[in-house]
Amino acid sequence: MAKPARKTGGTANASEDTSQPKTARGEATRKAILTAAERVIGARGFNDASIGHITSEAGVAQGTFYIYFKSKDEVFHELVLEMGRLVRRELSQATRDIPNRLDAEKAGLTAFLEFVRAHPDLYRIVQEALFVDQDAYNAYYQAFSEGYRKGLEAAVEAGHIRPGDADTRAWALMGISRSLGERLVIWGDTTPIDEIVATVHDMIANGLKP
């Protein structure tokens, strides 16, 4: 696209530079700071959240923050990466033993919505990454769309779903998950997840079956 590049925060490789804690206590402190940052940035947004808010929420001295992270940008970047890792792990665990793709879609959608309902702040942080740290945002969605595309291609090969462009289908299905996740997080929807999934899976399964 011919448009000026947005500021990406310059933190693309930040996690490689971070001092990794050497002790169990150090690891616990780092984790406490990340958990506090998730809550504070999720609730206030990146610009209004300060390092002081984060350390106060974590119950540590402000100087302690800088032992583990260089900046607010870096902790934000780490949270987006963590959301990606956690969601991919949840989805892979939820779908691992399910051979049929349509059944796996259903289990994956359920696992995703349960994760998002349990981690509303992480969901908001990933959405805000488009405006704060576009490298992290791109990496998050690229990893998902790649995996999704390959899974759909394999399912067409196996005859589990009928032929159709895998990349476009992957973005459409990701869009369904994301929108239903947002309905839980931003709109406070309280419909039981199994009811949401039953409605949507009826559409997806009939829409994709051979």
Add this chain to the structure above:
Amino acid sequence: MAKPARKTGGTANASEDTSQPKTARGEATRKAILTAAERVIGARGFNDASIGHITSEAGVAQGTFYIYFKSKDEVFHELVLEMGRLVRRELSQATRDIPNRLDAEKAGLTAFLEFVRAHPDLYRIVQEALFVDQDAYNAYYQAFSEGYRKGLEAAVEAGHIRPGDADTRAWALMGISRSLGERLVIWGDTTPIDEIVATVHDMIANGLKP
């Protein structure tokens, strides 16, 4: 949800307060400022865009901005409202003479993707509204989901689609459009829109038909 309210910019009723230009020339200037703001905020993001950037892009003096808008928040709010108005008009024109819901879904998806490809900056601005002006963001999606829900309920009544929870389906279908729109805007996808729509409509039509 039990979480602190985000800053919403306090501009929910801003457009009512704005001085409305009385002359055609005034209207043209106001429009030039809005168009410039769309480009500048879309490219730089809300925080990095300044009123100076906007007036420089519009080719007007900085003081002229304040004849029409109180603040950057107010011009942002107005852009989100405008995106809503324009998209609703496009969709209603594209689907007006189509009696069958499934055909209307296809025409609506096509019109939406064409609009988004032509207005990438407006698309980004609506997404950023979640973090800058949540009232405007909510109003945008509420208007869409309400209209969508009613349309799907009527289609079930008419026997054009099979029964199913209209609200959940509305969010799922909105998610498909949004994700495919984002693929065009953020990822620079160049697939022809009719090919994208053909793939996705195959899934939607089979997923919803009676």
